[in-house]
Amino acid sequence: MDGVTVIDHPLVQHKLTFMRKKETSTAGFRRLLREISTLLCYEVTRNLEMTTERIETPIQGMDAPILEGKKLVFASILRAGNGLLEGMLDLVPAARVAHVGLYRDHETLQPVEYYFKAPEDLRDRLVIVVDPMLATANSAIAAVQMLKDRGAANLRFLCLLAAPEGVERFRAAHPDVPVYTASIDSHLNEKGYIVPGLGDAGDRMYGTK
Incomplete structure (x- = not known):
């Protein structure tokens, strides 16, 4: 699919x-999510802009590569997005963090906003929006629009699993935002869950179901 990168690294697929x-326990699921999010973060940040800085090693001076521009922003769609966020911060601890509070109404499948907090200077930063599942894409579309309304202009969306229907809807709504995922599964069922999927990521991570 245009604008979609499937991260098929063997360790990602294994985890x-x-x-x-x-049968994977809550503790096991949470641990695996943190581990896999670090690997996904590695891929979604692969082509960050670089510059050089003059440094002194113990042997001699050199022009060494360093990230260019302001620090990244990781925007977590609450609550399940925090599972990806923690592992990504292990890899990029200096990143700024935004929180977008949305939940899916199980009757209408539409997102309901209840919280938003983000750095003020989003326009000057790469914003990576994270949520484990891109199912109907309603929450992802709404979250990205909220960030754009606050000035974000350079965004990427990272998820663990995606449904073809969700990818199509998201790309139609935000064709300027590339999608990174570990898998595009078969389809959505009548309840809006990804098939074969892994169930509700938030419930499995927090043991609430």
């Missing part, structure tokens, strides 16, 4: 298989 298993 994803264990996350899919219904």
Whole structure:
């Protein structure tokens, strides 16, 4: 799909298989999500702009590569997005963090906003929006629009699993925002869950179901 990168690294796919298993415990699911999010973060940040800085090693001076521009912003769609956020911050601890509070109404499948907090200077930063699942895409579309309304102009969306229907809707709404995912699964069921999927990521991560 245009604008979509499937991260098919063997370690990502291996860990994803264990996350899919219904017998995986809450603790195991949470640990795997943190581990896999670090690997996903590695890929979604692969082409960051670089510059050089003059440094002194113990041997001699050199022009060494360093990230260019302001620090990244990781925007977590609450609550499940925090599972990806923690592992990503392990890799990029200096990143700024935005929180977008949305939940899906299980009757209408539409997102309901209840919280938003983000750095003020979003326009000057790369914003990586994170949510484990891109199912109907309603929450992702709304979250990205909220960030754009606050000035964000350079965004990427990172998820663990996506449904073809969600990818199509998201790309139609935000064609300027590339999508990174570990898997594009078969389809959505009548309740809006990804098939075969892994269930509700938030419930499995927090043990609430």
